[in-house]
Amino acid sequence: MNIVNTVDEVRQRVKAWKKEGLSIGLVPTMGYLHEGHQSLIRRAAEENDRVVVSIFVNPMQFGPTEDLESYPRDLERDAALCEKTGAHLIFQPEADEMYMPDFCSFVDMSILTEGLCGKSRPVHFRGVCTVVNKLFNIAGADRAYFGQKDAQQLAVIRRMVRDLNMDIEIVGCPIIREEDGLAKSSRNTYLDAEERKAALILNRSLSIGKKLLENGERDVKKVIAGITEAINTEPLAKIDYVDVVDAISLQKVGRMEKTVLIAVAVYIGKTRLIDNFSFEI
Amino acid sequence: MNIVNTVDEVRQRVKAWKKEGLSIGLVPTMGYLHEGHQSLIRRAAEENDRVVVSIFVNPMQFGPTEDLESYPRDLERDAALCEKTGAHLIFQPEADEMYMPDFCSFVDMSILTEGLCGKSRPVHFRGVCTVVNKLFNIAGADRAYFGQKDAQQLAVIRRMVRDLNMDIEIVGCPIIREEDGLAKSSRNTYLDAEERKAALILNRSLSIGKKLLENGERDVKKVIAGITEAINTEPLAKIDYVDVVDAISLQKVGRMEKTVLIAVAVYIGKTRLIDNFSFEI
Numbered sequence: 232m233n234i235v236n237t238v239d240e241v242r243q244r245v246k247a248w249k250k251e252g253l254s255i256g257l258v259p260t261m262g263y264l265h266e267g268h269q270s271l272i273r274r275a276a277e278e279n280d281r282v283v284v285s286i287f288v289n290p291m292q293f294g295p296t297e298d299l300e301s302y303p304r305d306l307e308r309d310a311a312l313c314e315k316t317g318a319h320l321i322f323q324p325e326a327d328e329m330y331m332p333d334f335c336s337f338v339d340m341s342i343l344t345e346g347l348c349g350k351s352r353p354v355h356f357r358g359v360c361t362v363v364n365k366l367f368n369i370a371g372a373d374r375a376y377f378g379q380k381d382a383q384q385l386a387v388i389r390r391m392v393r394d395l396n397m398d399i400e401i402v403g404c405p406i407i408r409e410e411d412g413l414a415k416s417s418r419n420t421y422l423d424a425e426e427r428k429a430a431l432i433l434n435r436s437l438s439i440g441k442k443l444l445e446n447g448e449r450d451v452k453k454v455i456a457g458i459t460e461a462i463n464t465e466p467l468a469k470i471d472y473v474d475v476v477d478a479i480s481l482q483k484v485g486r487m488e489k490t491v492l493i494a495v496a497v498y499i500g501k502t503r504l505i506d507n508f509s510f511e512i
Numbered sequence: 513m514n515i516v517n518t519v520d521e522v523r524q525r526v527k528a529w530k531k532e533g534l535s536i537g538l539v540p541t542m543g544y545l546h547e548g549h550q551s552l553i554r555r556a557a558e559e560n561d562r563v564v565v566s567i568f569v570n571p572m573q574f575g576p577t578e579d580l581e582s583y584p585r586d587l588e589r590d591a592a593l594c595e596k597t598g599a600h601l602i603f604q605p606e607a608d609e610m611y612m613p614d615f616c617s618f619v620d621m622s623i624l625t626e627g628l629c630g631k632s633r634p635v636h637f638r639g640v641c642t643v644v645n646k647l648f649n650i651a652g653a654d655r656a657y658f659g660q661k662d663a664q665q666l667a668v669i670r671r672m673v674r675d676l677n678m679d680i681e682i683v684g685c686p687i688i689r690e691e692d693g694l695a696k697s698s699r700n701t702y703l704d705a706e707e708r709k710a711a712l713i714l715n716r717s718l719s720i721g722k723k724l725l726e727n728g729e730r731d732v733k734k735v736i737a738g739i740t741e742a743i744n745t746e747p748l749a750k751i752d753y754v755d756v757v758d759a760i761s762l763q764k765v766g767r768m769e770k771t772v773l774i775a776v777a778v779y780i781g782k783t784r785l786i787d788n789f790s791f792e793i
Contacts, residue, residue: 238677242679331674331675333623333761334675335621335622335623335624335671335675336619336620336621336641336671336672336675336676337619337620337621337622338617338618338619338676339617339618339620340616340617340618341616341618342614342616343616360617361676364676365675365676365677368676368677368678368679369677371679390616390617391617393612394612394615394616394617394646395617395619395642395645395646395649396519396646396649396650397649398523398649398652480614
């Protein structure tokens with residue numbers, strides 16, 4: 232697998248491809264790739280002539296008490312997975328390649344970043360917007376691929392691209408789950424056996440919410456209450472949020488009229504996990 | 513002169529040019545063009561196959577008490593000047609083409625934006641960074657041209673491009689002055705005859721500062737005092753700031769060791785004017 236560490240190397244490679252008229256797909260990741268990432272790479276390979284995977288655990292999107300240091304890393308395994316899945320280039324910069332000592336610019340967003348994960352992770356989306364903006368500028372890709380699991384991230388990136396007139400297409404891809412329903416996440420590796428079982432409550436509680444909606448329930452409070460109640464049956468689970476928001480603006484909805492996003496964040500022990508689904512009204 | 517009002521039209525035009533292998537220069541302006549702008553357009557025409565001039569009085573970079581409404585506008589005159597000076601396309605969007613009602617993204621910067629004009633214009637550089645970032649993404653230019661008169665703006669844009677890995681070259685061009693030394697500015701039009709004379713104090717006071725430096729003065733306080741004293745001899749002038757900063761980081765300097773920027777902002781009546789020079793130590 233072709234791995235480069237500098238912005239200049241990526242640029243040169245991509246410019247050469249573009250000169251040949253080849254299209255470029257970008258899959259931004261923090262590494263420790265799982266089948267969720269692989270589904271993005273596979274889709275990118277189907278839709279583009281060349282696929283760049285970035286692997287960068289971005290310090291700027293971690294709060295001071297979060298898991299930047301312990302975030303799992305395994306470049307060798309990641310490279311093998313990328314190779315197998317159809318990627319052509321890995322961009323794996325060190326932090327000082329991305330952030331010079333006097334770095335002081337940032338991309339940020341109001342409104343969409345204020346609820347859901349933004350509430351308990353106040354610096355997170357500034358870090359995400361800034362690094363993704365940089366990666367888009369570095370890779371000059373035609374399309375970039377993100378998972379629906381990070382639904383707020385996907386909505387925020389779509390909005391950034393629209394608002395800042397970035398010339399790139401954002402492709403959202405479905406959540407990939409373990410056989411028992413747990414959404415794939417690099418953070419699942421933090422869970423011990425007991426917590427791993429307890430973590431099923433995220434998907435299970437969302438299924439209960441979905442059933443309520445399918446049965447015609449349109450009272451937001453009742454849907455939230457149903458999901459909350461289900462999560463609270465699991466002693467190892469501690470709710471960060473359970474929310475129903477407009478799928479595009481991420482604003483709280485009073486009445487359900489358009490497509491809504493039903494999203495949860497739950498601590499299982501010390502591990503914070505997220506899951507969600509969209510529902511068309 | 514070819515004038516377009518939408519992002520899509522600019523994109524189509526530029527993409528067609530790029531397909532032909534032509535290089536693109538961008539000159540972002542707020543219109544009411546003067547010889548300062550013309551020097552940028554001329555330079556852009558020398559260095560690129562095609563020149564795009566944007567004319568947009570960007571609401572986001574004006575504070576609530578500033579001169580957004582009264583800012584002078586004259587598209588017909590601007591178009592004729594662009595034609596004459598070698599531009600190929602004017603992009604003149606309405607505010608709602610640049611900012612949708614639910615626009616909520618922004619590009620901002622710390623450190624470089626905190627002193628000088630940033631101090632008395634707290635939202636200004638967020639507006640500048642955001643709109644320039646958008647214009648760069650829209651025009652996809654190889655080079656963009658800015659005047660040294662707005663020295664802080666130029667430094668901020670250079671830093672934004674570096675920090676966010678934007679693939680564009682920033683070209684800074686010398687200040688263009690009236691015969692009597694006043695730096696050309698669209699805002700000079702606000703001055704009545706008496707104020708017009710008084711405004712000469714900006715350039716004159718800077719000349720005094722320059723002479724001090726040329727004579728070997730290296731005490732920042734003494735240089736600032738010399739300029740301040742000179743401005744205070746003019747009854748119509750009210751100082752916003754007189755400062756000596758590092759030319760790259762825009763940070764206050766204790767000792768003069770590298771190239772410094774000596775910059776002033778002065779109210780002449782109600783009109784706020786700026787001027788500056790750089791000095792290599």
